[in-house]
Amino acid sequence: MAAHVEKKTLTGYVGFDSITSQIEKKFLKRGFAFNLMAVGRSGLGKSTLVNTIFASHLVDSKGLLKISENGQPIQTTEIQSISHIIEENGVRLKLTITDTPGYGDQVNNDSCWEPVIKHIKDQYSSFLRKELTPTRDRRITDTRVHAVLFFIAPTGHALTPLDIAVMRRISEVANVIPVIAKSDSLTLEERASFKKRIKDEIEFHGIRTFPYADVFVDTEDDGPLSDEEKAERQLVNAVRDVIPFAVVGSEKNVVVDGKAVRGRRTRWGVINVENEDHCEFVALRNFLTRTHMQDLIDVTAMVHYEGYRTKQLMALKGQSSN
Numbered sequence: 001m002a003a004h005v006e007k008k009t010l011t012g013y014v015g016f017d018s019i020t021s022q023i024e025k026k027f028l029k030r031g032f033a034f035n036l037m038a039v040g041r042s043g044l045g046k047s048t049l050v051n052t053i054f055a056s057h058l059v060d061s062k063g064l065l066k067i068s069e070n071g072q073p074i075q076t077t078e079i080q081s082i083s084h085i086i087e088e089n090g091v092r093l094k095l096t097i098t099d100t101p102g103y104g105d106q107v108n109n110d111s112c113w114e115p116v117i118k119h120i121k122d123q124y125s126s127f128l129r130k131e132l133t134p135t136r137d138r139r140i141t142d143t144r145v146h147a148v149l150f151f152i153a154p155t156g157h158a159l160t161p162l163d164i165a166v167m168r169r170i171s172e173v174a175n176v177i178p179v180i181a182k183s184d185s186l187t188l189e190e191r192a193s194f195k196k197r198i199k200d201e202i203e204f205h206g207i208r209t210f211p212y213a214d215v216f217v218d219t220e221d222d223g224p225l226s227d228e229e230k231a232e233r234q235l236v237n238a239v240r241d242v243i244p245f246a247v248v249g250s251e252k253n254v255v256v257d258g259k260a261v262r263g264r265r266t267r268w269g270v271i272n273v274e275n276e277d278h279c280e281f282v283a284l285r286n287f288l289t290r291t292h293m294q295d296l297i298d299v300t301a302m303v304h305y306e307g308y309r310t311k312q313l314m315a316l317k318g319q320s321s322n
Contacts, residue, residue, distance in 0.1 A: 040181065082096070100116055156186055177243070178209055178243060246279055246280045
């Protein structure tokens with residue numbers, strides 16, 4: 001039973017409140033790492049959206065890079081990762097993007113999710129091996145996938161059985177964030193109806209999407225919630241209301257009222273990706289980078305990886321006892 005810890009009032013300034021700035025300096029010097037995976041069919045603009053989120057050309061579209069002898073494009077299902085160091089206001093981030101081009105485009109899509117699941121688990125396995133090494137590195141390089149953007153085709157109808165199967169399996173091992181790609185192909189009414197249908201299907205099939213309503217890594221066990229924790233839960237509920245994010249990506253600038261904005265010009269008008277009346281790109285970007293990036297990293301480590309680690313160590317224990 002834990003001993004009661006009494007809270008004391010200081011009679012003078014000590015200075016340990018500076019520990020936060022000490023930690024900040026250390027982490028700023030070390031830098032941060034974030035690993036993002038994009039999953040979806042070819043032609044949904046996965047690379048373009050990632051480039052738009054991070055305001056930089058980081059990933060080339062891989063879906064149509066290879067050409068056959070007769071001049072026809074060859075779609076590939078090879079999973080490839082690329083890393084970049086990006087910096088903003090003195091904060092250095094190592095961003096690793098894992099693309100899965102051509103997913104679900106084969107004639108036979110049975111078990112097409114297995115390479116994705118294997119890649120995610122391979123990163124857990126690599127991290128676990130480094131953890132268990134007697135002479136392990138002082139800081140283990142984190143290649144675990146922190147977030148999976150799951151791209152849904154803007155059909156306006158429903159999720160396909162393949163979408164449901166793949167999303168469910170990935171959600172068991174990683175943080176899945178569903179997005180409706182190229183949502184400007186839907187009217188506002190169609191978009192709202194499609195979002196509701198997808199939300200209902202996700203709930204019906206028991207697919208867990210991030211953020212989770214029952215996982216709060218920074219909340220103390222028992223005791224009343226602080227104002228900050230209450231605000232965090234309100235933010236989580238607000239984000240869950242928006243999911244799936246209906247997004248549009250564009251790396252090109254168009255001029256609107258004399259101002260250059262990122263978007264696309266069509267014969268019906270201009271789609272401004274940062275106009276919240278046009279799409280939910282800003283909500284996705286803010287969620288992914290400004291409010292929940294650290295939560296994605298923490299939940300990956302404390303929930304998904306910890307679950308994998310526990311299973312592996314229990315299996316090792318069982319083998320050694322036999």
